[in-house]
Amino acid sequence: MHWLNWLIVVVYLVWVVGDGLRRSRDTHNLDGYFLASRSLPWWAVGLSVMATQLSAVTMIGTTGQGATDGMRFVQFYFGLPLAMVILGVTLVPFLHRAKVYTAYEYLERRFDARTRSLTAFLFLVSRGMSCGTIIAAPAVVFSAIFGWPLGWSVALMGIPTVIYTVLGGVQAVTWADVKQMVLIVVAVLAIFVVLVARIPVPTGDALAIAGAAGRMRVFDFSLNLTDTYTVWSGIVGGTFLMLSYFGTDQSQVQRYLTARSVDEARSSLLMSAYWKIPLQALILLVGVLVFVFYQFQTPPLLYNPAHERRARAAQPAEFQALESRYATALADRQVAARAFAAARQAGDGAESPAAAALRERESAVTAVRGEALQLAERVTGEPSRDVNYIIPRFVLDQLPLGLAGLFVAGVMAAAMSSIAAELNSLATSTVIDFYRRWVRPEGEDAHFLNVSKLATAAWGVFACIVATYAVSLGSLIEVVNRFGSFFYGSILGVFLLAMIPQARALGAFVGLIAGMSAVAAVNFGAPSVSFLWHNVIGAVTVVVVGVLLGVVVPARRPAA
Structure with missing residues (x-):
């Protein structure tokens, strides 16, 4: 890669890391380190919420998905606006007013400690694997650029990010996310303009070519449980997935818990409801235009x-x-x-x-x-x-001088911000839901902060190990959502039970186990069923089992 591209990458990363650490303050206590003392403005929180999703996986996996499968992936997000509205009037105000560090603390208040711990454990496993997938995305870029072994490429992204996350609190992560969103949008628009300019037919004809090849199909109204991308799977399964992700996943809950008020927390989530689908459609369209571009240019036989x-x-x-x-x-x-x-x-x-x-x-x-x-x-x-190598090869082979550096900087910044946010939430849950709850209930904040930094490093190592395997599983944007969907529905079911008066602790715990068992049975016994429906299966199973046990098993009477 040309030295000018490298200069763009280095300058941007130095600015992001330096400014993020400069903005870190009040990190000498848990509230400041994990929640930025609940002082962040809604627009910064909203951009951070979006940035946590729009990671390097989006820059690489979603564009590759668009090139190979077209626009229909956008149906995946059709349930997002509905989920944001529901969360805005239910879990967001409740959790923000509860003054908790993690969403799972509330489950102990409502049910018992074992339900809290099991739910938090499932979050840690699912988010740890997803974090590995996020690290894998930039590793693909470096592997394609330099021909390095994937393990070295993973280490190149993972190790500096772990160090950055250990040094900075959630406030540094949030402001890095703001810059990430700006850069991602600029990079995507720049690539879009280059593609439109270089495709040798009018844009309307280019889109018609994509349509003739099946790449412009957006709506699929078939009711087919084996097809992941349909209107119904997006609205039903997608709503359940988004409710769980934004309402019960600590990586998202922690974002809006940093907001200054309930109203600002709501506004931060509604930003995703308004802008996520159009932005996702634009990113997919870039992939579609890459497909059209290669109708007139010679693409590699193998992109890897x-x-x-x-x-x-x-x-x-x-x-x-x-x-x-x-x-x-x-x-x-x-x-x-x-x-x-x-x-x-x-x-x-x-x-x-x-x-x-x-x-x-x-x-x-x-x-x-x-x-x-x-x-x-x-x-x-x-x-x-090799779907994850399509966009890196296009960027390196076809983009003008400077834009390749902009794209690589965008991928690295997106990865660092998203990985930092994930690791911070993993450390928060590890310390609050397990270490402080079961190992050392009392202690100075300085001690818990040191444990948090060790937990961050440990989860970073785990994520790097997962990353070395994630690339071979297919489209990274699908992989990260498959990981999440295996757990998210059951976790959401527990929080839904918490809002049902008849639900009891036994029902919540047994229901959670039943939900995970049902999802595992479908995943391994009927693998043709789309992963989006796993969210529905898990949530419904947990609620049904939990309510039935709540009715059948009488509540314990308090001791006299």
């Missing part, structure tokens, strides 16, 4: 450069033959794309012979790439899905 090198070295004759067939298929596809654009200009519709020819040529290209991916898998012994 490490797999490309190993496959070429191990099977040179077979790889060369695939490259030859790939070049022919690409040339045919380019002719078909130009013919489709010309036919559209002449007034032909989406079902014209030119559109059918384009789809046929696209299928031929996909078939050759599929053979290449199988070859890479045989040679490397690793899963060969």
Whole structure:
């Protein structure tokens, strides 16, 4: 990468880290370190809430998802506005007024200590794995840029971020998130403009080409539990997922607990309700335009450069033959794309012979790439899905000088902010819900802060280990949500039980175990069921079991 790109990366990261640490104050006590003394403005909290989601996973995984699968992923977020409204009138005011450090403290007040601990434990496992996926996203970039082993790339991002998180409290994390959001939006818009300028057909024709290839389909009204991206899975399953993520996940709850008032906490969440779907659609559209761009330019046969090198070295004759067939298929596809654009200009519709020819040529290209991916898998012994390498390769090979540095800085800043936020919430729950609750109930704040820093480092190591495996699981944006959906529904069910008067401690604890068991049974016994429905299954199971036990088993009478 050119030295100017590196200069942009270094200057931005120094500014983010330096300004974040400068803004750290009141971190000598737990309230300041974990909650910024509940003093942050709503707009900063709102941007931090969005930034925690719009991590490097979004910059890499979502754009890659758009390039390979199109716009339908946006349906995943259709339940978000409804979830934010519900949370704004239920959990947000309640938890903010309860003056808790974690959402799980309330569960002990409502039920008992074992329900609190089990729920917090499930959060720690799910968020720890998700944090590993977030680290994996920038590791993909560095692996693609330098050809380094993935483990070294993970360490490059993970170790500095752990150090930064240990030194700074939640206030430093929040202000870094604000800068991250600005940079992400600027980087995405810049790439969008470059793509529109470099695609050699009008934008309308470019979108029509994407549509003919099935990339512009947004709405799918089919009621199919095996399809992840439909209107119904987004509205129903997505609402349950978003309710759990924003209402019960400590990484999000901790964000709005730092707000100055209940009204400001509500406003911070509504910012996501207004802007998340349009921003996500823009990011997906960038991926779609990358797909269209490669209709007229030669894309790599394998986007993962490490797999490309190993496959070429191990099977040179077979790889060369695939490259030859790939070049022919690409040339045919380019002719078909130009013919489709010309036919559209002449007034032909989406079902014209030119559109059918384009789809046929696209299928031929996909078939050759599929053979290449199988070859890479045989040679490397690793899963060969390379969706997470599409955008890094495009950025490095095609973006003008300076914009590549802007993108890499955006990925690194996004990763550092999101990882820092995740690690901070993991340390908070570890110390408050376990160490202070079960190991040392009394102590000076200085002692608990030292334990928090050790917990941060430990979770950082765990996340780095997970990161080395997450890349091979497919689209990172899907991986992080699959991890979360395995746990989130059951956790949400416990909080829903807390608002039902008939619910008792036994019902909450047994219901939580039943919910996790039901999700595990569906996940491993019926893997074709979309992960979004796991949230519904877990929440409903917990509530049903908890309410039934609350009715059947009488409440304990207080001792005389």
